[in-house]
Amino acid sequence: MSDHTAAPMAGDHAVDIDKHVRIYITVFVALMVLTIVTVTVSRFHLPVPIAVTIALIVATIKGSLVACYFMHLISEKKLIYAVLGLTGAFFLVLLAVPAITVHDGFWIH
Amino acid sequence: MDIPYTVEVRRDTGLTNGKIGIWLFLASEVMLFGALFASYILIRTGSPSWPRGDTMLNVPLATVNTIVLISSSVTMVMAWASLMRNRFETFRIYMGLTILCGLAFLVIKYFEYSAHFHEGALPSTNNFLAIYFTLTGLHGLHVLGGMAVNAYFWGPGAKLWKTNPTWFTNRVEHAGLFWHFVDLVWIFLFPTLYLL
Numbered sequence: 001m002s003d004h005t006a007a008p009m010a011g012d013h014a015v016d017i018d019k020h021v022r023i024y025i026t027v028f029v030a031l032m033v034l035t036i037v038t039v040t041v042s043r044f045h046l047p048v049p050i051a052v053t054i055a056l057i058v059a060t061i062k063g064s065l066v067a068c069y070f071m072h073l074i075s076e077k078k079l080i081y082a083v084l085g086l087t088g089a090f091f092l093v094l095l096a097v098p099a100i101t102v103h104d105g106f107w108i109h
Numbered sequence: 110m111d112i113p114y115t116v117e118v119r120r121d122t123g124l125t126n127g128k129i130g131i132w133l134f135l136a137s138e139v140m141l142f143g144a145l146f147a148s149y150i151l152i153r154t155g156s157p158s159w160p161r162g163d164t165m166l167n168v169p170l171a172t173v174n175t176i177v178l179i180s181s182s183v184t185m186v187m188a189w190a191s192l193m194r195n196r197f198e199t200f201r202i203y204m205g206l207t208i209l210c211g212l213a214f215l216v217i218k219y220f221e222y223s224a225h226f227h228e229g230a231l232p233s234t235n236n237f238l239a240i241y242f243t244l245t246g247l248h249g250l251h252v253l254g255g256m257a258v259n260a261y262f263w264g265p266g267a268k269l270w271k272t273n274p275t276w277f278t279n280r281v282e283h284a285g286l287f288w289h290f291v292d293l294v295w296i297f298l299f300p301t302l303y304l305l
Contacts, residue, residue, distance in 0.1 A: 017193045024190070028183045035175050042163065042304035055300035062296045070186045070289045077123045080132050087136040094143040098151035 027069045034062050116275045131283040135290050138251075142294055145247065149240050149301065160237050162303040165230065167221055171303045174217045175295065178252075181210030182292040185259075185285045192278040197270055200281070204263045207288065211256040218249055241302050248298060251291045258284045 038058050042051065068074040073084075114126040122129060153159050162168075188203035225231075225238070232242040262281055269277040 017190050021187065021190050024183055024186050028179065031179045032176065035172065035179065038300050038304065039168065039172055042168075042300070048305070052305055055305055059297050059300050063293050066182060066289055066293045066296065070182050070292075071286055079122045079124060079129065083129075083132055083136055087139050091139055091143045094140065094147045095150065097147055098154060101151060101155075 023069055027065050030065060031062055034058055115279065116273065125279055127279055127283050131286050135286065138290060142244075142247070145240075145244055146297075146301075149244065152236050152240055156236060162237075162241075162301075162305060165237065166241070166303050167224065168303050170217055170221055171299055174214050175299050177210050177213050177217070178292050178295050181207045181214070182289050184210060185288045189278070189281050189285050192270075192274070192281055195274070197267075201263065201267070204259060204281075208256055208259050208263060211252050211259070214252055215249060215256075218245065244298055244302065248291065248294055251294070255284070255288045255291050259288065 038055060041054050041058075045051075046054070073080070112126075116125065118125055184203045184206040188200050188207060191197070191199035191203055230238055232239045262277075262284055266280070267277070269280070
């Protein structure tokens with residue numbers, strides 16, 4: 001998709017955009033269905049670890065759909081992937097910080 | 110002097126500068142929200158008890174808001190696709206719908222907040238509400254910021270379409286990337302705060 005950023009288009013490229021528009025609609029429907037799934041599953045009042053796992057899996061699928069298709073990450077340039085890879089690594093470190101605090105004092109003893 | 114690489118791509122990166130700029134900005138945004146998500150995990154796991162979101166928050170309203178924000182992402186990407194097809198008037202319609210969806214989101218959020226305040230549920234009440242108001246408040250500010258940018262491109266900023274349509278299309282794409290990111294954050298906030 002990033003190939004299309006250079007200029008508004010006509011002809012063959014317009015056909016290409018038509019194809020993408022169909023994908024956007026499909027993704028939209030998928031996101032709506034997954035939203036219903038998220039809310040429905042929460043009504044079962046499952047144990048917290050299972051509920052968290054399911055909710056995060058569904059949210060990750062939804063987030064991936066938005067990132068891949070609406071944000072065009074499915075066909076982006078390498079530099080963007082590099083930036084996001086680095087960001088992802090630091091993001092995981094951030095999320096791991098609370099886990100480290102569970103073992104408070106572990107490194108001292 | 111013209112701003113370089115707004116329309117043509119740099120040979121070394123294969124990208125326009127605007128595209129790199131918005132992605133670097135979004136990377137910083139990931140870290141901002143990441144820090145708050147980490148805080149949420151820390152506060153929740155460190156707490157002896159934690160309320161289910163649906164006992165304190167309005168899930169039906171938040172579900173409607175989720176649908177509204179996802180719809181706005183679709184209209185945003187359709188606005189960009191309209192420019193790619195050289196259909197400016199269609200762009201205006203989709204961009205207008207995106208702004209209206211953002212407005213609807215904030216109005217619904219206002220009703221949610223009002224109900225909380227009316228019940229005396231404030232950020233100082235407990236840790237759950239503190240992190241709830243912080244995360245949703247920051248997200249709401251992002252929606253407001255995105256709406257301001259979108260409104261600029263719908264209104265006065267659209268003049269650029271007449272003189273440099275490619276640059277304008279790229280700008281709308283970059284605004285769209287931010288808007289989709291705001292949608293993406295909500296996709297994680299909704300189950301985390303309201304349903305678990």
